[in-house]
Amino acid sequence: MKISAPRLSFFKPNIEKKRKIKLVLGDVSAGFPSPANDFKEQRISIDKEVVKNKEATFYARVEGQSMEGAGIDNGDLLVIDRSVSPEDKKIAVCFIDGEFTVKRLKVEKDCIYLVAENPKYKPIKVTSDNQLIIWGIVTYVVKKI
Amino acid sequence: MFALVDCNNFYASCERVFQPQLEKHPIVILSNNDGCIIARSNEAKRLGIPMGAPAFKYKRTFKKYNIKVFSSNYPLYGDMSNRVMKILSTYSPNFEIYSIDEAFIKFNGFKYFNIREECLDMIKKIRKWTGIPVSIGLAPTKGLAKIANKIAKKYSFQTNGVYSIDNEEKRIKALKWTAIENVWGIGRKYTERLKKNGVFTAYDFIKVSDFWIKKNMSVVELRLKKDLEGFSYIKLNEAITSKKYITTTRSFKKIIFSLNDLEERVSSYTSHCAEKLREQKSCCSSLLVFISSDPHKEKRIYYRNSFVITLPYATDSNIILNKFALKALNGIYRKNICYKKAGITLMDLRASKERQLTLFNNDITRHDNLMIVIDKINMRFGNAIKLATQDPNRLWKMRQENLSKRYTTELNEIITIRNKT
Numbered sequence: 001m002k003i004s005a006p007r008l009s010f011f012k013p014n015i016e017k018k019r020k021i022k023l024v025l026g027d028v029s030a031g032f033p034s035p036a037n038d039f040k041e042q043r044i045s046i047d048k049e050v051v052k053n054k055e056a057t058f059y060a061r062v063e064g065q066s067m068e069g070a071g072i073d074n075g076d077l078l079v080i081d082r083s084v085s086p087e088d089k090k091i092a093v094c095f096i097d098g099e100f101t102v103k104r105l106k107v108e109k110d111c112i113y114l115v116a117e118n119p120k121y122k123p124i125k126v127t128s129d130n131q132l133i134i135w136g137i138v139t140y141v142v143k144k145i
Numbered sequence: 146m147f148a149l150v151d152c153n154n155f156y157a158s159c160e161r162v163f164q165p166q167l168e169k170h171p172i173v174i175l176s177n178n179d180g181c182i183i184a185r186s187n188e189a190k191r192l193g194i195p196m197g198a199p200a201f202k203y204k205r206t207f208k209k210y211n212i213k214v215f216s217s218n219y220p221l222y223g224d225m226s227n228r229v230m231k232i233l234s235t236y237s238p239n240f241e242i243y244s245i246d247e248a249f250i251k252f253n254g255f256k257y258f259n260i261r262e263e264c265l266d267m268i269k270k271i272r273k274w275t276g277i278p279v280s281i282g283l284a285p286t287k288g289l290a291k292i293a294n295k296i297a298k299k300y301s302f303q304t305n306g307v308y309s310i311d312n313e314e315k316r317i318k319a320l321k322w323t324a325i326e327n328v329w330g331i332g333r334k335y336t337e338r339l340k341k342n343g344v345f346t347a348y349d350f351i352k353v354s355d356f357w358i359k360k361n362m363s364v365v366e367l368r369l370k371k372d373l374e375g376f377s378y379i380k381l382n383e384a385i386t387s388k389k390y391i392t393t394t395r396s397f398k399k400i401i402f403s404l405n406d407l408e409e410r411v412s413s414y415t416s417h418c419a420e421k422l423r424e425q426k427s428c429c430s431s432l433l434v435f436i437s438s439d440p441h442k443e444k445r446i447y448y449r450n451s452f453v454i455t456l457p458y459a460t461d462s463n464i465i466l467n468k469f470a471l472k473a474l475n476g477i478y479r480k481n482i483c484y485k486k487a488g489i490t491l492m493d494l495r496a497s498k499e500r501q502l503t504l505f506n507n508d509i510t511r512h513d514n515l516m517i518v519i520d521k522i523n524m525r526f527g528n529a530i531k532l533a534t535q536d537p538n539r540l541w542k543m544r545q546e547n548l549s550k551r552y553t554t555e556l557n558e559i560i561t562i563r564n565k566t
Binding site for chain 2: 053054056058060061062063064065066067072077082083093095098099100101102116121124133135
């Protein structure tokens with residue numbers, strides 16, 4: 001039997017003309033690219049706004065109406081920053097004679113008043129007979145409407 | 146220069162932040178399950194209440210002196226600790242959290258700072274921001290900083306909470322002042338031996354020859370000696386003695402008789418320990434199980450026994466550890482005993498990556514991925530996956546009769562202000 005040799009024809013690549021192909025790195029996705037990508041920002045965080053000093057921030061719940069004039073009502077949540085210095089006119093969480101209370105500070109020459117914001121309540125004059133701890137300064141009130 | 150910052154009576158101080166009326170009032174804190182006393186305020190110490198004492202024995206004393214008793218509130222202590230540590234970390238980049246209430250700070254390149262002033266500022270800031278009082282010991286080495294801290298605390302009135310061992314005279318005086326059992330890193334066992342050999346203070350200890358220490362103790366104690374001599378041998382973030390074992394021991398609320406019930410408890414304790422083991426990326430190669438009846442019930446038979454099993458290979462798998470723990474338990478269980486307590490200790494710990502593989506057993510790393518997944522699930526869903534020998538419905542209910550609120554981690558447990566005046 002005669003075996004015929006297969007006929008092969010060779011093609012030469014054309015290398016005379018140099019071709020430039022751009023290299024594209026990375027994935028290609030077929031959809032329309034989001035035009036918002038370039039404008040990505042963090043979503044608003046109330047926590048970030050309200051808590052300026054994480055390590056010194058504590059929370060408390062209010063019962064009672066003695067500060068309603070300052071917008072602090074029964075059931076509200078107080079954000080308390082202990083790193084803020086107590087000063088005249090600031091609203092502070094105080095511990096006086098065995099109880100927590102929230103009042104506006106009124107600093108006079110030789111005494112401090114804890115002033116309620118409700119005409120039904122009288123200011124508390126703090127004398128050396130009282131044990132007062134200014135526990136922290138109220139920086140925000142969170143209330144449910 | 147090293148600083149050791151230590152919170153004063155940390156657990157009691159945490160409770161006081163939210164109950165300021167307890168300032169200057171004696172306080173004790175009980176262990177998990179309200180078993181024994183694990184922390185005391187200075188006032189309670191002065192009343193002679195010892196550390197580690199079983200709480201029920203002191204019930205009358207508590208009442209007599211109106212001592213305020215707390216169950217341990219770890220969510221609160223943990224959060225307060227984080228706050229303190231976060232503030233401390235702002236003072237130097239070289240910083241090591243040593244325990245829940247202690248941290249070392251290394252002051253390098255602070256020669257233009259007055260370190261004592263920095264420390265006083267630190268104390269003031271931590272007290273104001275968190276309400277926690279701290280004391281600071283300053284010294285050229287960690288070992289000496291520990292001692293300086295003790296002095297700062299003990300004589301807080303004179304030191305304002307900061308004491309610095311910064312010359313030879315102070316160093317010698319401090320070492321002579323420190324009893325050997327209070328030296329950092331010297332355990333009970335070595336204390337006994339040292340005392341027998343006439344070593345009663347830290348000063349006596351540094352006079353012992355290197356040779357004797359090496360022969361009778363170990364190289365760890367030798368390095369400690371150098372540290373106390375003022376040469377900084379113990380570096381930052383270097384544990385003086387690595388955690389050699391992990392243990393969980395609990396008293397039961399109710400007495401247990403049956404092997405089945407004991408097996409359930411031991412399985413749960415084993416899983417708990419194994420989780421801690423994996424958390425620190427270690428394996429163990431032996432374990433101890435112990436059970437005991439109530440030693441305070443005199444009419445009943447007192448039985449206590451323990452069993453050590455050496456594992457065929459080091460592991461951190463719940464499944465394997467549990468298998469051997471139950472074997473150990475079966476070896477010591479006796480009928481007709483009123484069991485009150487059980488515990489497990491994982492021993493011979495080593496880093497997982499240094500674990501020795503064996504020639505004929507390919508199973509060693511078999512559970513690795515499984516454990517990772519179990520830990521992740523349990524972290525997210527709270528002990529959702531248990532071993533079959535554990536009671537699926539049983540929660541880790543602890544006796545916590547005097548638990549304070551979780552003021553900083555639970556919104557419905559925050560401070561209430563009664564604004565009635």
